[in-house]
Amino acid sequence: MHMQPIDYRSPDAAQQFCDSLHNTGFGVLTNHPLSQVLIEKIYAEWLTFFQTEAKNNYAFDPQKMDGYFSPAVSETAKGYIKKDLKEFFHIYPWGRVPTEVSDAARDYYKAGSELAAELLQWVEDCSPADIKARYSMPLSQMIKDSDLTLLRVLHYPPLIGEIEPGSVRAAAHGDINLLTILPAATQAGLQVLGKDQEWHNVPSDFGMLVVNIGDMLDEASGGYYPSTQHRVLNPTGADALKSRVSLPLFLHPRPEVVLSERYTAGSYLNERLIELGAKKKL
DSSP states (O other), X not given: OOOOOEETTSXXXXXXXHHHHHHHSEEEEESOSSOHHXXXXXXXXXXXXXXXXXXXXXXXXXXTOOEEEOGGGOOOOTXXXXXXXXXXXXXXXXXXXXXXXXXXXXXHHHHHHHHHHHHHHHHHHHSOHXXXXXXXXXXXXXXXXXXXXXXXXXXXXOOOSOOOTTOOSEEEEOOXXXXXXXXOOSSOOEEEEOTTSOEEEOOOOTTOEEEEEOHHHHHXXXXXXXXXXXEEOOOOGGGGGSOEEEOOXXXXXXXXXXXXXXXXXXXXXXXXXXXXXXXXXX
């Protein structure tokens, strides 16, 4: 599977991007409008934050799901029994941001959400007529004023000491939301499962923007835009001794948005959180 990076400024960028999403579940953009200076500032200051005990002052709220998630309460991918080797902080528009960092992450949240609305418009414009007819409203409007869109600041610590056999930085999984936008992380390692059932490296040169389909867009498009499995490998050699920081922005619709005859965004999210063990079934 070949995933060719796409120049955001190209006259046919939208069509190239949507073709890549349709064929692989992923699209990779170069020359995108998100500030690399801002992104690198976030990486630097949050890496420092994760290396301090101050992070424990912001333990996640089990009801609101914002705040700091330690490695002990990190995610376990669906179908796996071992937790991923990571820690992270959830930022919502209404949620907490540590006083130890600047407002850079909030600035990125706003800029990323605006770009995501444009990319969702690309997806709708490039959808075949029968697929477009499935959408209950314009895709870009599904995320308008949503307070569920989530910015996750992720830290994969150095692989030092005894690592439990079979544990990985991020086991194979699909995202729940409509789209995820992800600036290239501070280290490589992201892979996607192709139609050939082989794992392929996602282009991740610094400055690139990786975009992938989530399960909600898969549902809304009847599978035309597939949510594909992806993972983050454990590095080897000298890279294993380095931290990896990444910044996924998960675009979530408002809960009442209709995805299909089967689901609203709210009912879909609730079902998936129960499956992942993040929420108890009532």
